[in-house]
Amino acid sequence: MADPATYRPAPGTIPVEPGVYKFRDVHGRVVYVGKAKSLRSRLNSYFADIASLHPRTRQMVTTAASVEWTVVSTEVEALQLEYNWIKEFDPRFNVRYRDDKSYPVLAVTLDEEFPRLFVYRGARRKGVRYFGPYAHAWAIRETLDLLLRVFPARTCSNGVFKRHNQIGRPCLLGYIDKCSAPCVGRVTPGQHRDIVDDFCDFLAGRTDKMVKQLERRMHDASDDLDFELAARLRDDVRALRRAMEKQAVVLGTGTDADVIAFATDELEVAVQIFHVRDGRVRGQRGWVVDKSGDAVDVAGTGGELAALVEQFLTQFYGEEAAVAGQTPDGQSGSAVPREVLVPELPTDVDEVQEWLAALRGAAVRVRVPQRGDKKALAETVRRNAAEALAQHKLKRAGDLTSRSAALQDIQDALELDSAPLRIECVDISHVQGTDVVASLVVFEDGLARKSEYRHFAIREAAGDGRSDDVGSIAEVTRRRFHRLRKDREEVAAELDGEPVPDADAPGDGAADGNGLPLDEAPTSRPGIDPQTGRPRRFAYPPNLYVVDGGAPQVAAAAEVLDDMGITDVAVIGLAKRLEEVWVPGEPDPVILPRNSEALFLLQRVRDEAHRFAITYHRSKRSRRMTASALDSIRGLGDARRTALVTHFGSVAKLREATVEQITEVPGIGVATAKAVLAVLNEQDAR
Structure with missing residues (x-):
């Protein structure tokens, strides 16, 4: 835990102009992004008496190890730059109004x-x-x-x-x-x-005209004694009225607005938004997220609620514009309504309205409803937010308590210095030593972080083409922590003022969840992916490194970490037979109670690693078997085999094709097409 005084800028060095600032931790990761009308006034508030800060802000400033800022010309530029950086770096301590759906x-x-x-x-x-x-x-x-x-x-x-x-x-x-x-x-x-x-x-919304037309046709059919048609039209009118009841008119016709409300406690904030189009509620969404301490401590004259409103408006409509194929640079679209009703105006309401107008391509008004139907609807949305927060607290109490208990039990059982907030687990998958692959899964705060999963293709030993589990564990551990050590060296070099070396050495072969290499591309900033421009979160060090296996596997992983000089990562193994927890250098395993939350969490982590490894292994084996099905065809090389499988999608579809369809593939003649079908049919006969 860092002391903010160790990285506090020298007096007088912080500018008084508006700008955007970033807090980074010891590994160079951005942990918080904020903006301010006056950078000096805002940043000085972080280095006041630490005891007076909100708990989440206090945690942020003690986690950070440095602060940097960028001066801008206007507050609108600061608003846009803050949004872009939050989206790029995904800081840990910023509120993110998003969920998993x-x-x-x-x-x-x-x-x-x-x-x-x-x-x-x-x-x-x-x-x-x-x-x-x-x-x-x-x-x-x-x-x-x-x-x-x-x-x-x-x-x-x-x-x-x-x-x-x-x-x-x-x-x-x-x-x-x-x-x-x-x-x-x-x-x-x-x-x-x-x-x-x-x-x-x-x-x-043009419903009345449609209903009147059907009613007129119904009466005409009745007058013509066509009672069957009249009855069908009557049922159609009833269906339309039932559909209209599901979208009741709440505001005047032509009203195009979003109504937003908040409900908060000391740690969390619930947000509800009703989308009103042409006077009808067309949709409803809600989030419950951890509250940013910055909204409490440095909200300025506008107060906490005003800061929350501003954060939500910039993040929500920025994301909506991106989903709709727009950008925050001013291209028009329908993601932003004409009017946004909020419980309290943001401090920089004029700048927010200007930014939203640039997104929409037309004027946007942000205001607080004072009376009438809009105020009544705003109160309804507020009650929904309060109910959502209450339900969330009731629902999450058990989960949060159990996860906290599990992490605390693991810390106590393994005698760790702190609770393992980030756990990584490795599993090996193969069939009799062939097609050897490994998976690495990540759990943070007891929850799976699937975006950070990685898989590895293991290099097979020369000779018999096989690789043992112990050697595979050692290889994966070496490749995983090679990236961590390299990033730490880059951060240290940058902090010392030296040029950051390019990571353009040959890669270690580690692959991400999409099979993309992790270490083969150069990077210009520590921990930043040059292809996406986003933080490479895989370089984060785990608190606890779990291997699927017993004492030999644990010893192999621990030996690799010792050779690399990494001493701040705890290593354990979880053996499947008796669910024993093996610690390096200990002759006997740690036995956790069968009904303990700690054992349940470790089992979930291990089982998720096993599932992810099996999935990758099956896909790799399937690709190999697909290629081998065509290996015996004379005159069919790798390029034409790949072209055939790519054109038809699979060998099964290729088997169902005709000679004429196969010859449509570039480079495949009639003789080759007949040979392909002959070999595949022969394999079926077996």
């Missing part, structure tokens, strides 16, 4: 001849119209099911559409009149598009 929307593919309606999650693309987001996918499907009887548009995938077009029969929805069956020509492309346009108009 993407919210569903209703998509309409207007760029196709026969537009399709479907539930969608992910990035937006051109030619597709989106309605939402919604809190639950089932809510969209329920509404869509109601509307399909009135707007029988296509909902099937392109594959299903093509298949029914070929067989000349519609799907079930076509038989029950919930699809106009364009696949078999019941409607023309123009007629189907008219149906889709009416559907879009209804969801866009």
Whole structure:
């Protein structure tokens, strides 16, 4: 734990201009990003009496080892630079309003001849119209099911559409009149598009006109004594009214606004946002995150809530603009509404409005509702936020308590200096010594961090082409900590004022979750990935390094760390047979109670490493077996084998192809195509 006085800038060296500042830890990682109207006033507040700081701020300044800043011309520039740095560095102590799910929307593919309606999650693309987001996918499907009887548009995938077009029969929805069956020509492309346009108009809020048209047609059919048609139209009107009830009008027609509310306690903050489009609530979202101490200690004259509002607006709408294919540099789009209703104005409200207007391409107003329907809706959103925080605290109490207990028990059982907040585990997978791979999984605060998982292809020993588990553990440990040592040397060189060496030496072969090399590309800054520009979090040192195995595996890993001079990482092994915990140099294992939270957490970590290793091993073995299925064909080299598998996607699909289809692959003639099919058919006969 660092003393902030050791890295406090000299008096008078901090500028008084507006700017953005970064706190870094001893490893060079950015742990906090903030902005200020006056850098000197804001940064001096961090180096006041440490006892007077908020606990989270106190933890941040004692974790940090240095501070740096960038001066900008205007506060709008500071706002944008702060957003960009938070997104780039993902600082540990900044509030991040995000969760592990993407919210569903209703998509309409207007760029196709026969537009399709479907539930969608992910990035937006051109030619597709989106309605939402919604809190639950089932809510969209329920509404869509109601509307399909009135707007029988296509909902099937392109594959299903093509298949029914070929067989000349519609799907079930076509038989029950919930699809106009364009696949078999019941409607023309123009007629189907008219149906889709009416559907879009209804969801866009032009509902009264649609209902009146159906009622008029119903009365006309009744006057013509066509009671069957009148009854069907009556049911359509009821379906539309039920769908409208799900999106009740809460504000005046034409209102385009987001209503935001907060509920906080000492450590966490809950946020709720209602998306109101054309007077109707089109979607609702919520988050519960750890509170940033900076919002408490250095919020300025605006107070804590004003600081929270500003943080949320910049992060949320910046992310929304990026998802919608926009950038925070001023390209227009619909991610930002005309009006944003908040419980308290941010301190720099004019700068925030200017930044949001640049995102939207039109004026945006941020204000506090004072009376009427908007204030009533804001109170409803506030109650939802308070309820969400209460439910979160009740739900998480058990999980948080158990995780804290597990980490504390591990610390006590292994006699560690501190709780192992970051645990890494290695597992080896192979079949009789072939296709040897390894996995490395990461748990932080007792939770899996899947974005930091890595896998390794183990170099097989010369001669018999095999590699033992002990040697594999040693190799993975050496390759994993080689990156850590290199980053520490780069940080030390930079702090001493020396040029940072390029990491352009031949890589160690470590691969990330996508199989990309970790150490083969040069880097210009310690811990920064040159391809993405983001921190290379894999270089973080673990508090506890777990290997899947007993005393021999643990001894191999500990020997590697001793040779590399790494003394601040604890190493243990977890043997599967009796779930024994082996410590280097100890003749007997540590036996944890069977019902202890510590053993349960270590088992979860070990099992996750085993699952990840098995997954990678199967994919590698599958690729090898796919290639070997074509190895025996004379005259078919590596390039043409790869071209065949790439063209058809798999050997199974290649086996089903005809000679004519195979000859469509560049470089494959009729004779070679026949030879390929002959070999594959012979393998099937076996």
